Amino acid sequence: MNHIKLSFAEPAWGSGQEIAFQGCIICDVLSFAIATAKKDQIWICHHIHPNIIAVALLKELAAVIIVGGGKPDPETVKRAEEEGIPLFVTGKQAYDVVKVIAAHDLDLAEEG
Amino acid sequence: MSATLCKKEFYVQKFDFQHAGKAASDVRKLLMDYGYEQQLVRRVAIAAYEAEMNMVIHGQGGTLALEIDFEYIQLVAEDNGPGIPNLQLAMQEGYSTAGDEIREIGFGAGMGLPNINRCVDFLGIQNKPQGGTIVTMQVSLGAEK
Numbered sequence: 001m002n003h004i005k006l007s008f009a010e011p012a013w014g015s016g017q018e019i020a021f022q023g024c025i026i027c028d029v030l031s032f033a034i035a036t037a038k039k040d041q042i043w044i045c046h047h048i049h050p051n052i053i054a055v056a057l058l059k060e061l062a063a064v065i066i067v068g069g070g071k072p073d074p075e076t077v078k079r080a081e082e083e084g085i086p087l088f089v090t091g092k093q094a095y096d097v098v099k100v101i102a103a104h105d106l107d108l109a110e111e112g
Numbered sequence: 113m114s115a116t117l118c119k120k121e122f123y124v125q126k127f128d129f130q131h132a133g134k135a136a137s138d139v140r141k142l143l144m145d146y147g148y149e150q151q152l153v154r155r156v157a158i159a160a161y162e163a164e165m166n167m168v169i170h171g172q173g174g175t176l177a178l179e180i181d182f183e184y185i186q187l188v189a190e191d192n193g194p195g196i197p198n199l200q201l202a203m204q205e206g207y208s209t210a211g212d213e214i215r216e217i218g219f220g221a222g223m224g225l226p227n228i229n230r231c232v233d234f235l236g237i238q239n240k241p242q243g244g245t246i247v248t249m250q251v252s253l254g255a256e257k
Contacts (some may be wrong), residue, residue, distance in 0.1 A: 005131050030165075032221035034158055035230070054133025058140065058157050077129050083137075 001040065004104040007098070009065055009090035013081040021062035024101050026094050030055055037061060042101060046093050048072045053079040053087070067094045080112055082088070117179040123160050126173035126192075129217065132153035135176045136161035146180070147192070152251065155231040157187050159249045162224040163189035168217070169214055170194075171245060182253070184233070189247040202237075203229065 001020045008015040011017070022040040027033045028047060037043060045052060048070045056064050063086035066072055072080075072089060080087035090097060102108055118141065122135035138158035160176060167174040171191025179186040196202045205227050209219025230237050234250040 028218050029221040029223070030218040030248075031162065031227055035223055035227050045218075048128055049217055051129060051133050051218070054161060055139060058154065058161055061156075073130075081151070096209045110196055 002104055002106050004042075004101060006065065006088050007061070008092060008100060009088035011076045012066075012087040012089055014086075017086060019063045020087055020103075021101075022107065023105065024098060025061075026098060034058060045098055046070055048076060050076040050079045051086050052076065053083055056080075056085045057083050061085070065090060065097060067092055067097050116179055116181055118146070118178070122176045122178070123244055124162075124167040124171075124176055124191075126168060126171070126174050128173075129166060129240045130198045132165060132168045133161060135164045139176075139178050143180075143185070152185075152253070156187065156251050158254075159228045159231045160179060160212050163247055163249065164246070165219060166193045167193075169210055169219055174244070184250045186250050186251075187247075187249045189249075190244065194233070194245050195243055195245050196237065198241070199237055 001022055003018055003020055006020045009041060012064055021042045023038060024042045025037045026044040033055050038045050039060040040062045043056060043061050043064045046068050048066060050073060052064055053076060065088045067090055069091040124135055136157055139160040140153055143153045143156055144155060148244035162175055168190055174191030178225045201207045205226045206222040208220045208222035214220040228249060232249040233252045236248040238246045
């Protein structure tokens with residue numbers, strides 16, 4: 001398992017916890033995320049509605065990062081906290097976020 | 113011998129995206145409380161979620177019924193919508209009748225029924241003569257998919 005402190009993003013609830021993760025998925029099509037996301041991945045998306053938490057929960061994802069400056073609905077934050085899903089928000093674009101995550105992904109380093 | 117261990121019904125409202133996913137989440141929690149294996153819970157929960165979203169988006173709302181038996185876990189989604197005119201197309205990945213507004217929020221990718229099909233051991237879709245669709249999904253207990 002890899003670890004990252006998402007200091008470039010604001011936690012939507014709680015304090016900036018360290019995330020244990022394995023890989024990452026970048027996707028705005030919810031059913032595609034359901035079909036392809038793997039347990040413990042960090043999910044990068046632009047959606048702000050509460051359904052992203054339902055998907056994160058179903059797939060047991062490590063965290064959700066809303067990129068591009070979108071502000072989550074209050075219900076999204078409430079549900080994330082209730083379900084214990086780490087939810088982060090950043091004005092950065094997906095590519096810049098992925099670069100930081102990839103630098104902490106030891107599995108990628110092994111793949112060369 | 114077949115015997116029902118648990119029966120529960122969840123109500124799903126049309127176009128209620130704020131609460132959409134709640135029924136699937138409740139199904140997941142219930143199965144976890146029963147102590148079913150993680151992978152099995154995930155399969156049933158995904159099928160429940162996609163069926164729930166179909167009822168929210170296309171089905172004018174409806175009910176999702178969960179039934180646990182000794183041999184299988186069954187979900188029946190019965191909606192109030194127009195029915196599915198072409199089942200073959202609906203099962204095709206990428207085919208969707210959802211409008212732009214639905215697609216903008218990440219739904220309507222035409223992967224709902226194919227996702228369900230991947231997760232369950234039995235999938236039956238029936239159009240009711242008076243309108244509406246009944247989607248029956250079963251996951252066998254003890255079998256791996």
